[in-house]
Amino acid sequence: MSRVTKGQAMQMVVLAGGLGTRLWPLTDQMPKSLIPVNGRPFLEHQLELFKRNGIRDIVLCVGYLGGEIKRYFGDGSRFGADIRYSEEGEELLGTAGAIRNAEALLANEFFLTYGDSYLLLDYGAVTDRFRQRDRLGLMVVYRNCNHLDRSNVIVEGDLVKVYDKEGHTPEMDYINYGVSLLRKEALTLIPPGRPFTQEELYQLLIEQEQLLAFETNQRFYEIGSPRGLDEFRRLVAEGVIRP
Numbered sequence: 001m002s003r004v005t006k007g008q009a010m011q012m013v014v015l016a017g018g019l020g021t022r023l024w025p026l027t028d029q030m031p032k033s034l035i036p037v038n039g040r041p042f043l044e045h046q047l048e049l050f051k052r053n054g055i056r057d058i059v060l061c062v063g064y065l066g067g068e069i070k071r072y073f074g075d076g077s078r079f080g081a082d083i084r085y086s087e088e089g090e091e092l093l094g095t096a097g098a099i100r101n102a103e104a105l106l107a108n109e110f111f112l113t114y115g116d117s118y119l120l121l122d123y124g125a126v127t128d129r130f131r132q133r134d135r136l137g138l139m140v141v142y143r144n145c146n147h148l149d150r151s152n153v154i155v156e157g158d159l160v161k162v163y164d165k166e167g168h169t170p171e172m173d174y175i176n177y178g179v180s181l182l183r184k185e186a187l188t189l190i191p192p193g194r195p196f197t198q199e200e201l202y203q204l205l206i207e208q209e210q211l212l213a214f215e216t217n218q219r220f221y222e223i224g225s226p227r228g229l230d231e232f233r234r235l236v237a238e239g240v241i242r243p
Contacts, residue, residue: 010127011107012055015095016043016115017063017088022225031065033115034072035223038236041072042223045236046118047079053123056081059105060115061098063088094195100187108184112198116224117178118232118241126181126214136186137205138212139163142220144175151175153213160211163202174213178220186210 020027026035033043050058058081062069066087076083086102093101099112109130113119121140130138139160144151153174154162162169163176180202189204190196205211221241223229235241 010055010123011057011059011110012050013059013061013099013102013106013110013112014043014046014115015098015112016060016069017066017098018115018224019064020116020224023223023229029065031062031069031115032223033060033069035229037223037229037233042118042232043069043073043115044079046115047076047081049118049120050123051080053121055111055123057107058083059086059102059110060084061086061088061102063092063098092195094200095198096190096196096201097194099182099198099201100190100192100196103184103187106184106187109181110184111179111181113179114222114224116222116228118221118223119177119179120218120221120241121177121179121216126179129214130181130212133158133212135212136183136208136210137202138181138214139202140177140179140214140216141174142177142216142218143173145173148219149175155213155215158212159209160202160206160213163199163206163211165199174215177216178222 016033020032034041037045062085070085073083084105086105088098141153141155150168151172151174152165153160153176154171155174190201202211221232223232
């Protein structure tokens with residue numbers, strides 16, 4: 001497998017093409033990435049977080065109202081980032097299909113996250129762990145015990161053994177934190193020409209013992225639900241989360 005030189009800057013791929021149906025009517029004419037938080041679009045808060053972790057190479061996978069995102073952020077230069085776009089088009093490709101659609105823009109290794117997640121994480125430590133092992137992917141997990149949302153991951157040793165967002169068993173102590181690291185070779189598992197989800201991709205990686213687990217003790221924040229958006233806005237306004 002190809003290797004990225006130690007210390008090389010990482011790339012962040014953001015899935016920002018969702019419809020945001022849980023937030024309607026707020027997202028009826030506005031993509032989630034542009035929802036204002038403390039006077040700035042949520043994606044701008046994400047970019048600041050990425051930059052504090054040394055990540056300035058950003059690929060945005062856009063779909064629903066993606067033109068609005070492109071008009072606001074452009075090439076990212078005024079935000080201190082290098083932003084490129086992968087447009088999904090009219091045919092929905094699924095979360096993994098959207099990654100494959102962006103293949104030409106991707107580095108040999110890249111982080112993958114969602115356009116509604118704010119994840120206070122030591123991204124350098126995650127990168128170091130990933131580069132120590134010869135695996136195609138790594139999922140950051142949080143010991144959730146059904147607290148913030150329903151847990152959906154079983155970890156054994158340093159590998160993800162089960163990831164299931166639909167079914168649930170008592171052994172599921174962990175939850176997918178919302179960010180992963182992938183090698184570009186993993187895209188060969190995604191069939192071209194039809195929709196394919198991250199869950200399907202991760203299942204293939206799990207079956208091949210190719211999905212590492214990295215546990216964080218820092219809880220996640222999200223704006224994909226009305227409750228999550230209200231909480232994030234409050235924490236930013238109170239200074240608990242530094243934008």
